[in-house]
Amino acid sequence: xxxxxxxxxxxxxxxxxxxxxxxxxxxxxxxxxxxxxxxxxxxxxxxxxxxxxxxxxxxxxxxxxxxxxxxxxxxxxxxxxxxxxxxxxxxxxxxxxxxxxxxxxxxxxxxxxxxxxxxxxxxxxxxxxxxxxxxxxxxxxxxxxxxxxxxxxxxxxxxxxxxxxxxxxxxxxxxxxxxxx
Numbered sequence: 001x002x003x004x005x006x007x008x009x010x011x012x013x014x015x016x017x018x019x020x021x022x023x024x025x026x027x028x029x030x031x032x033x034x035x036x037x038x039x040x041x042x043x044x045x046x047x048x049x050x051x052x053x054x055x056x057x058x059x060x061x062x063x064x065x066x067x068x069x070x071x072x073x074x075x076x077x078x079x080x081x082x083x084x085x086x087x088x089x090x091x092x093x094x095x096x097x098x099x100x101x102x103x104x105x106x107x108x109x110x111x112x113x114x115x116x117x118x119x120x121x122x123x124x125x126x127x128x129x130x131x132x133x134x135x136x137x138x139x140x141x142x143x144x145x146x147x148x149x150x151x152x153x154x155x156x157x158x159x160x161x162x163x164x165x166x167x168x169x170x171x172x173x174x175x176x177x178x179x180x181x
Contacts, residue, residue, distance in 0.1 A: 001034040004072055009047030011074075017049040021057065028061025028091070036066045036073035038103060039091075043072035050080035050112075057087040060122075064095035068103035068134065069120070075102050079110045087118045089131075093153070096127040099134035099165070100151070106133050107142040114145045124155045130165035131155075131181060137164055138172035146174065151181040 005026065009015030026039040036043040039059035046052040059069045066073050069089030076082040089100035097104040100120030107113035120131030128135040131151030138144040151162035159166035162181020168174065 002031045002037060003034045004037045004042035005040050006045065007042040008052065009044045011044060014048040015046050015052065018051040020053040020055070022055040024057050026059040026061065028059065031061065033064055033067040036103065038068035038070055038072035041071040041075065044074045044077060045071050046076045046079045046082045048078040052079065052082045054084045055086055058089065060090045062091050063093040063098045065097065066103055067095055067098045069100045071102045073103040074105045074108065076107045076110045076113045079107065079113060081112045082110070083114045084118065085116045089120045089122055091122045093122050093124045093129050094126055096129060097134050098126050098129040100131045102133045104134035105136045105139065107138040107144050109140045110138060110142045112143055113138065115149060116147045118149045120151045120153050122153045124153050124157055124160050126157045126160065128159040128165045128167060129157050130161040130163060132163045135165040135167040137168055138174060139169045141171045143173045146176050146179060148178040150179060
């Protein structure tokens, strides 16, 4: 029931602005993630604030239901700037609604979430899971930019994707460029 290394915001409180986390690797051997958690950032990381940067981060732990290799669920909810750059996951993604970089519900009502130069090489077998970001990206009017990301992990889950999982919303502005799986 590991919740993630860094908490910056939660369901009841806003995050602190202008936080940078960089050059960190989480190597998990005998732990499992709590629901909605990420190996590095807990759920709701960067909630309702701007200028948060996550750079050169990686994990290799197994990702279960509603989990992320780097960030947990609801990362960047209502954020004005969350920049995720040069991050990767090599752990197995076996849970539902999960992502190699970010779990489900990333960037709900956010103004600027950028995921750049990230990759996943872990096998994906969970329903509605993905190598980069889980389902429901940017719901309720989020603005999300996903650039130069890739997935090399085998995909076998229903509604799973190499870059994004299923269940995207029509009010969301998502820009994908230079990505492959």
